[in-house]
Amino acid sequence: MQEFAIIVAGGSGSRMKSELPKQFLPIGGLPVLMHTLRTFRAYSPTLSIRLVLPSVQFDLWHSLCETFHFDETYELIAGGETRFHSVQNGLASIQAPTGVVAVHDGVRPFVTPQIIANSFQQAAALGTAVTCVTLKDSIRQILPNEKNQAVERTAYRLIQTPQTFRLNWMREAFQTGFLPHFTDCASVLETAGFSIQLIEGAYENIKITTPEDLIWAEAFLKK
Numbered sequence: 001m002q003e004f005a006i007i008v009a010g011g012s013g014s015r016m017k018s019e020l021p022k023q024f025l026p027i028g029g030l031p032v033l034m035h036t037l038r039t040f041r042a043y044s045p046t047l048s049i050r051l052v053l054p055s056v057q058f059d060l061w062h063s064l065c066e067t068f069h070f071d072e073t074y075e076l077i078a079g080g081e082t083r084f085h086s087v088q089n090g091l092a093s094i095q096a097p098t099g100v101v102a103v104h105d106g107v108r109p110f111v112t113p114q115i116i117a118n119s120f121q122q123a124a125a126l127g128t129a130v131t132c133v134t135l136k137d138s139i140r141q142i143l144p145n146e147k148n149q150a151v152e153r154t155a156y157r158l159i160q161t162p163q164t165f166r167l168n169w170m171r172e173a174f175q176t177g178f179l180p181h182f183t184d185c186a187s188v189l190e191t192a193g194f195s196i197q198l199i200e201g202a203y204e205n206i207k208i209t210t211p212e213d214l215i216w217a218e219a220f221l222k223k
């Protein structure tokens, strides 16, 4: 089955509060997004990659590619208002009748070729493959009236990307309008009635979101 990847990097990075959009911030001397793209290309030289960026950032991205002599192949797609819309745009650019699609946050640069491979393998077999890890901390549920209570952490998973699906299931699910709980693709497919199968991710597969994540990322690359 033909394999596609949609790397979404169309966000504004409001929690990072940096002048340069977080997907372009350097870690280990290379922009975050280039690490991510390289890993997907390392997974497969034939993978068809869509890179979704805000159209206002196209020029900046092209100049960074020149500076860093970055010449991986991919199709550049304009981002949307939310992550959901950015994925929709990436999906609309895929013309093939069948296939499997991995959606990955451009700001998760420490995904591994092995996780990507597992994700494609399971999605081809079962239709869905959503990457997750178990919780390391205890968690509590916030209740009304300033109360809270302990909950059983083994009943929960932290969800990462890649999230990989059969192309036709994704197309069907993404025909809907945006809903506020669509924080990832799994929630979109679940709302459309598809059953979500999980695969194991990695604690290292962090999403660069707030400034301290950059300190961790630099340290991780030096290890």
Ligand SMILES: Nc1ccn([C@@H]2O[C@H](COP(=O)(O)OP(=O)(O)OP(=O)(O)O)[C@@H](O)[C@H]2O)c(=O)n1
Pocket (backbone or CB within 6 Å): 008, 009, 010, 011, 012, 013, 014, 015, 016, 023, 052, 079, 080, 081, 082, 083, 084, 086, 087, 104, 105, 106, 107, 108, 207, 208, 209
């Ligand atoms: N309109 C959007 C919003 C988000 N994303 C992407 O979805 C991923 C996860 O989103 P997040 O970490 O929240 O990124 P931002 O939206 O950029 O950050 P923030 O929420 O802090 O503004 C990121 O790779 C981000 O670029 C996207 O492609 N299009």
Ligand SMILES: C[C@](O)(CO)[C@H](O)COP(=O)(O)O
Pocket (backbone or CB within 6 Å): 083, 105, 159, 160, 161, 183, 184, 185, 207, 209
């Ligand atoms: C897709 C995601 O990274 C899975 O954990 C997450 O839902 C993105 O959330 P964000 O609020 O857009 O960062």
